[in-house]
Amino acid sequence: MYTARYGASIRKMVDKAIKAKKTRYECPKCRKLKLARKGTAMWACRGCDAKFAGAAYSFRSEAGEIAARIIGEYSKTV
Numbered sequence: 001m002y003t004a005r006y007g008a009s010i011r012k013m014v015d016k017a018i019k020a021k022k023t024r025y026e027c028p029k030c031r032k033l034k035l036a037r038k039g040t041a042m043w044a045c046r047g048c049d050a051k052f053a054g055a056a057y058s059f060r061s062e063a064g065e066i067a068a069r070i071i072g073e074y075s076k077t078v
Helices: 008-022 062-077
Strands: 035-039 042-045 051-053
Touching: none
Parallel strands: none
Antiparallel strands: 035 042, 042 051
């Protein structure tokens, strides 16, 4: 547990964010579990050296997933 104070719900949210930040994600380019956070919303793959922009603490955010789905649906129709 980290140093967040003033309530269990806030401590749980901080723990969830820290755990998501430290997790290795799958690279969309090479499909290896080597995608790591380099800075705020900056992610880099240690396998293929590709760089991506994502959410601050996790690689994909809910808003980003929705936007990608809408863009994909729109590109199919055009």
